[in-house]
Amino acid sequence: MVRFLVTAQYETAIVKDYRSIQAVLHKFPGSVVYFNADSRMPAGTLDQVVKSVLSGKEKHGADVGLLSYNNDPDQARRYLLDIGITCGYITLNIGFEKSARIIIKALEAAEARGDRRFVRVRVPRGKASLNIITNADGRPLSGTILDISEVGMACILDTDYSVGTVFPDIQLRLWGTLCNASATIAGKRETPQGKVSVLLFEKFTDGGVRGKVYSFLQRVMQHEVDSLL
Template sequence: MLLNDLGRKVFFVYPPSVVKEDLITHLIDNEYETYMVKDTRRAELLFEKYDDAICFVNIDTGISEPEWEEWIRKILAEPKFSKIGLGIVSYNSNEKLQKKYLMDIGIQCGYIKLKLGRDESIKILLATLNANEAKGRRKFVRADATGDTLSSLNFTHGRLQIIGKIVDISVVGFACILDPDPELAKNMLLSDVQLKLRASLLRTDLILLGSRPVDDRNQYIFLFPPKIENHAKAKIRTYIQTTLQASLEQYLEEAIKNAPKEAQRQSPQNTSTLLEPALEELEDLAEIEATNESNKESQAKEANEEG
């Protein structure tokens, strides 16, 4: 899979409270990989690493508006940042200000007027990200959980109590290592599995998509049931976002400490290349099952109407 197939990271610099508390949640629910960034210095470090990112800046805070203009012009003029997409979020709906950024300066990702209200802002953001192909080929955002010691799964298999270490997770499923290894068969259904995602607990059934040897262990790929409850999905998405944001913060902390070695550090984008083919299969299977469920519901509705 090519890097740009993973989609484009979406950054909000100095995000206002409505973005942090509401709008970002909707972007995550729509499977956009979204992050909050504290300042322009960190934003530039991220642009060095992710040179096709989309970045929305809040020009109402952080630095003065003339300083924002200077910074935005600098980014747009820098050849190495030519693929960066810049947009603005602001409560300032001054027409001259909008014209300056959209027409004179030429930002590519719009001027989002937050005064239009939550629903309209979400609609515009989603349309902007879709137009800029922010998802790439990937259907679901995934997070690398290998460094997370606070998350796990457990279930009973026969007389064995199995503990699992989550390796990689999306809202449709995850990869894990089980201890002890129960040598489960493909397509097996596990009932009443408990997932601990840091502070969140949830119980769910799981479908085993398959396994593969990695080093001296088996890594299992599990699929969540198609009808997993919305509150469980919300917990999984919150965990994914928290994990990705924490990875980004750690990455930036190291980058600021030792900028010359920035290119050598591991990216916070978060999937093992060993797991990629199986997880792509998992995502495709989830999409097919969701489509089948939707078709069944439509057929049942038509039958009821005819009856």
């Protein structure tokens, strides 16, 4: 489900310890949280955690939903009407495809994506780089990737190239995983880190390359959440 939501361009990660949920929500305000209603928590803990998130909405702006394999209408009614969750009680045993469609509709209603069209992540230091084979002398041009999405990346190149330059052969190293892409310099800007080049990818025709980029996006987002635990 996490991978599906990332490919649908929603920033998604798992909070592995419910006791850290408040820290995560203050770091990422305006989130939508889906709790696992089937998780093994001490009796009454899930209700307490859900209520604490709902009561703090003015501070962090989070909405809440529940996921469960338990098709219990009384439990669903209690969470929806008595406790007041805002993003649905979704029964997973109806099948992945139907569950996913319901979650997407709930996220759209909550405007969870905001103004973003694509998930973009800031790259942790040392976790992404690139090499480009240029036509000039055949030697690779290297660079550091600052942020990346499915459609492009911002990077600092070792050599300055003009806007409109096409790089047909770029090797990306994304958290140790290699893949190849082609891209065009669409813009440049000066920053304290140096001159940043914005590259737009040619549309990925290889599903394997697209999958590696999505895996990297997912891993970075999970890393950001895990660092708060």
